[in-house]
Amino acid sequence: MALTLVVFAGFYAAARHAERYADTLGQALAGKLVLLHVNRAALFDPYLIVGERFRQAELATEADTTAALHRQAAELRTPATVVVTTDLLPVIARDLAAGYHPALFVLSQPDPEHPAAGVVADCAELLRAGQHALLVVPAHAPAGQAPRRILVAADREAFALAPAARPLHALLALPGTGLVVAHVSSGVEDDSGCAAALRAVQDSGLVDGLPTPEVRGYLKDNYAEGVLAAVRDTQADLVVVFARQRSYLGELFHRSVTARLLSDCPVPVLVLPTAASTAPAAQAPASSVTAAQYASVVLTGLSPAA
Secondary structure, three states: OOOEEEEEOOOOHHHHHHHHHHHHHHHHHOOEEEEEEOOEEOOOOOHHHHOHHHHHHHHHOOHHHHHHHHHHHHOOOOOEEEEEOOEEOHHHHHHHHHHOOOEEEEEEOOOOOOOOHHHHHHHHHHHHHOOOOEEEEOOOOOOOOOOOEEEEEOOOOOOEEOHHHHHHHHHHOOOOOEEEEEEEEOOOOOHHHHHHHHHHHHHHOOOOOOOOOEEEEEEOOOHHHHHHHHHHHHOOOEEEEEEOOOOHHHHHHHHHHHHHHHHHOOOOEEEEEEEOOOOOOOOOOHHHOOHHHHHHHHHOOEOOOO
């Protein structure tokens, strides 16, 4: 089945750029596009109380938007359809993922100075929380070529890919693509952690059938800073991170790291959902693990970064 990319569409520069990037991926993957237009993101349907006719009245005002998006879709190289709805709700996201399975949701990177930034950020958080694969595209990321240097941010904790993430193996398997696994540690160099991070990625199945990725370690007290340093060092043009379900404290940390990467990373960030860990986290020798390092591992909310 062809991979379908659901792109949050619009008429301003950032949204148009994300569409062009998705179009390039669609061509490389022989996939399809869905141009999705929403006015808001919400956990609860705002029309449950006032009635469905008010939703239909709002949709009726979007006739010109729908027509313009169809013209926009016709200009793309990848086959594309258009979906217009008032609100991105969890049930809408699930229906889109089920109807166009497997679906990767593509958004522009939120721009704090743009009025729509809040909507984009809310959509990204709703999709991440709903365990959907998510790609966030910065406005200045080159859109004319599929990624060729992919950085996979990982730690020593084993994980299993959620079903929604597995089809994205095709993106990493594109001809000419190089993979680097980055492990960020705080305080001391952790070679065993780097090796365990590589093993976790391999055991997840993400790189099945591909050459063994290079692995590099980075020393940073701030995890997000470590990933951004890895992007610069490796000259990566795509970062892969893993969204995990965590404890309350872990989830707070997870959100802060994810939010930093999604807002500041200069290259596209692909967030892949995971299932429960497949095995206990590998432990470094006791002599090389400080209390601060152990606390950092416990609180890490991303497969280092997701």
